[in-house]
Amino acid sequence: MRFVDEYRDPAAARALAARITSLGGDDHYKFMEICGGHTHTIYRHGIEHILPTSVELVHGPGCPVCVIPMGRVDDAISLAKEPGVIFTSFGDMMRVPGSQGNLLKAKAEGADVRFVYSPLDALRIAVDNPGREVVFFAVGFETTAPSTAVTLLQARARGISNFRVFSNHVTIVPPLKVILGSPDLRLDGFLGPGHVSTVIGQRPYRFVAAEYGKPLVTAGFEPLDILQAIAMLLAQIRQGRCEIENQYSRVVKEEGNPKALAVLREVFEPREQFEWRGLGLIPGSALKLRPAFAEFDAELHYQLPGIRVSDPKACQCGEVLKGVIKPWECKVFGTACTPETPIGTCMVSSEGACAAYYNFGRMHREAAVALGRTSPSPV
Amino acid sequence: MCLGIPGQLVEMDNSHEHLARVDVSGVTRVVNIGLLEDEHLRPGDWVLIHVGFAISKIDEEEANLTLTSLQLMGQAYGDEMEAFRSSDAFR
Numbered sequence: 001m002r003f004v005d006e007y008r009d010p011a012a013a014r015a016l017a018a019r020i021t022s023l024g025g026d027d028h029y030k031f032m033e034i035c036g037g038h039t040h041t042i043y044r045h046g047i048e049h050i051l052p053t054s055v056e057l058v059h060g061p062g063c064p065v066c067v068i069p070m071g072r073v074d075d076a077i078s079l080a081k082e083p084g085v086i087f088t089s090f091g092d093m094m095r096v097p098g099s100q101g102n103l104l105k106a107k108a109e110g111a112d113v114r115f116v117y118s119p120l121d122a123l124r125i126a127v128d129n130p131g132r133e134v135v136f137f138a139v140g141f142e143t144t145a146p147s148t149a150v151t152l153l154q155a156r157a158r159g160i161s162n163f164r165v166f167s168n169h170v171t172i173v174p175p176l177k178v179i180l181g182s183p184d185l186r187l188d189g190f191l192g193p194g195h196v197s198t199v200i201g202q203r204p205y206r207f208v209a210a211e212y213g214k215p216l217v218t219a220g221f222e223p224l225d226i227l228q229a230i231a232m233l234l235a236q237i238r239q240g241r242c243e244i245e246n247q248y249s250r251v252v253k254e255e256g257n258p259k260a261l262a263v264l265r266e267v268f269e270p271r272e273q274f275e276w277r278g279l280g281l282i283p284g285s286a287l288k289l290r291p292a293f294a295e296f297d298a299e300l301h302y303q304l305p306g307i308r309v310s311d312p313k314a315c316q317c318g319e320v321l322k323g324v325i326k327p328w329e330c331k332v333f334g335t336a337c338t339p340e341t342p343i344g345t346c347m348v349s350s351e352g353a354c355a356a357y358y359n360f361g362r363m364h365r366e367a368a369v370a371l372g373r374t375s376p377s378p379v
Numbered sequence: 380m381c382l383g384i385p386g387q388l389v390e391m392d393n394s395h396e397h398l399a400r401v402d403v404s405g406v407t408r409v410v411n412i413g414l415l416e417d418e419h420l421r422p423g424d425w426v427l428i429h430v431g432f433a434i435s436k437i438d439e440e441e442a443n444l445t446l447t448s449l450q451l452m453g454q455a456y457g458d459e460m461e462a463f464r465s466s467d468a469f470r
Contacts, residue, residue, distance in 0.1 A: 008447065037382070044451060090430070091462060117466035118431025120411065140430075143383075146414055147432045195383050198427070198435045222448055251427070251435050260414045260434070350455035 004050055007223050016227040017050050023234035024054030030186060031055065031233055032179070032323055034172065035193035036063030036351030037221050043353075043361035045223040055230060058185075058323035061175045061279060062193050064140045065092045065349035066321060069275045070309040072168055073098035078305050079135050079166055079298060080111040086129060088122035089137040091115045096348050099309045119151035119165075126155070126163040135164045135298050143195040145169040145287055146260035149267035152289070152296055164298035167288055169268065172196050173204050174285035175276060180212045185323060189233040191226065192218030194248050199264075201256025205244045213242055220248040267293055275308060277345055278318025317344035320353050327357040334358060382459045383427035383434060384449060385442035386410065390422050401428065404446065406464050431466060 004013040033039060039059045042048060048057060061067055077098050080087035087103070094103045094115060107113035112132075116122050119136050126134035138148045148165060155163045172193060179185060192205055197218045208216045215236040219229035229247040236243060246252055267290060274286030289297040311317060315337070316330040327333055327346065337343040339355050346352035350359075386401035397413030399420065412420055412433045420426065425442040426433035437445070449456040 008444070040452065040455070041448070091458060115462075117462035120431050121466050143434065144430055146434075147411075147430045150411060150413055150432065195427075195429065195434070222444055250441055251437055257414060257434070259417055263414070350452070350458075 007045065009224060012224055013050070013227060016224065016231055017052075019231050020055060020227065020234060021052040023231060023238055024052050027054055029055050029188045029234065029237070030058055031189045031191060031230060032058045032060045032187050033191040033219075033226070034060040034062040034176065035191070035196065036066065036349065036353070036356075037194065038191055038219060038226060039063070039353050040351050040356045041221050041223060041226055043356040043359070046360075047223055047226055048361075050227075051230070055234070058187065059320065059327075059353040060179065060190075060323055061276065061321045062141070062172065062196070063321075063346070063349050063351040063353070064144070064170060065096060066317065066345040066352045067170060067175075067276045067279070068093070068096060068139060068168055068345065069277045070097070070099055070311060071275065071305075071307050073102070074100065074309060075304040075306060076137050076166060077101070077103060077106045077111075079137075079302055080106045080113050082133070082135075082302060084132055086112045086114060086125055086132050086134045087137065088114050088116045088125060088134060090117075090139065092349050093137055093139060095342065096345055097342065119148045120154075123151050123155055123160065123163055126160055127158075130162060133162050133164065135166055137168070138165050139168045141170055141172055141193075141196045142199045142260075142264065145268065146199060146257075146263050149263040152267050152293055153263065155296060156293065161295070163296060164301050165289065165296055166298040167268070167286075169287040170274065170276070171270070171285055171287065172200070173207075174282045175279055176205075176208065178279055178282055179322060180208065180214065182322065187214060187323075188237065189214050190216040191229050191233075192216045192244075192246075194218065194220055194252065197246075197248070197252040197256065199257050199260045202244055202246055202252070202254050203256075209242045209244055215242050215245070217245045218248050218252055220251065266290075276321075277311065278321040312343055315344040317346045317354075320344075320346050327354040327361070330354070382449065382452075382455065383429045383445070384456075384459060384463065385425055385437060385445045386428050386433075387442070388412075388420055388422050388424045388426065399433075401426065401433075403428065403463060404460065406460065408463060408466060428463075 122136035217229040268287035346354035386403040392398035427435040
C-alpha cells in the first residue's frame, strides 16, 4: 500500500481498497473509465497498483484531442495556410500530427497560427483584426461545445463577419454505443465522465444499463472518487443491480446544465457521421453548425481537402482508445513515440492514456514490480 | 484544455450581464458566467472554469479538493494556468 501514502486521506483510501478487494472476491472485473481526466488521475496516483487483481481498468475514448483523426488535422493545417487567415487553436492541438506535420510546423513555415485559451479569445482576435479572417479550431466534448456555442451567439449578435469556426466537437454517447457493441471487448461497467456530465447530466447514460445491462457510475477526479466509484460498481454487481449512479453528485446534477444544453441545441446539430481515430466512422457522433450559423462555418466558407488519412502503421492509438491494448503494449510506445515526438494523439495530450502512462504510470509500475506487488507482464 | 479550474467570484462585471471577475490562485480574470445564469451567482461563490466559462457552481471544499488535485498534475496545470493568465478576451 505504498502508493496510498500520498493521498489526501490515506486511511479512507485503504478502507476503500479493502472494500473493493472484498467485493471483487475471486472474480475478474473489467471497468472502462471513459474520461481522459480519469485516466490521468489513475496513472498519476498509481491506482492500478492499489487495486486487487480482480479489478482491471480499461481506458476509454474520452480525450477529445486523442480522437481527432489525422485527416481533420490536415484540414486544420490547410485552413491555417489560407492567405489572410489567422488560425486559432487550443494549445493541446498544436502538436497533434497530421499526415504532413502539425500546426506548429505550419506556423514555423509562415502560417499565422495563434494559441488561445478560450473561443472568446479567438473572437477578440477577429474584432481586433477586421481585415483578416479568423478561424477557430473547435475541439472538445459536450464540456467545451457550449463555450463555442455562446461565442458564436455573441459573434452573430455583434455582427462580426470575419469569424469562422472549424467544428470538431464530438459527443460521448455514440462512441459508447460502438464500444458496447464491439465484439472484441468484454466490459463489466463504466466510470462515467465528470465534466461532460455536468453539462449532459445522468439521463443520457440510461441506455447503458437498460439496453446493454452494464452499470455506470459517474465519478469525480480525486483518487478517492475513482476508488469509491469502483466500489459502487462492484456493489451493484454483487447486489444484482444494474443502474446509472452518481458518485460526483457534489458537482454533477441529474439533469445536467439545462442552459448549456439549450445553447448547444440552438447553435449545433448532429453530423450524419464523423470519423474517430481508432473507432472509424460513427453516425451522429459530432456537432456541426446549424444552417442559421452558416456564415460562421469554416467548412462552408473554405475548400477543405477532407481526405481520410489512415494512422501510421506503427501507431496503435486506435486499440488504446478502444481499450483493447494498454499503452505499454504498443510497439512504438516510449521508443519512437514519446511526448516530445508523438506519433499518435494519445501521446500528445496530457489526458491521453499513453502520455499519462509515460509520465507517471511507468514509475509506479516499476516501483510496484520492485515491491513485488504486480507482475511485469500486462494483466 | 480539458481541465476545470476552480475560481472564486470577486465581483460582477457591469460591462456585460454575463461577465464576472474571478480569482484563480491569485490570478484575476474576467470569465463568462452565462451558462450558470440559473444559479444566481454572487461574489464569494466558487465555480469551475473551463476555457473561459464557468461551467459548474461548487462549494469551497470542492474548490480546495480540485485545486490540490490540479496542482499535483504538474505541467498540465501549469500550462492551463499560463493559458488562463494569457487570455485577453475581455480586456
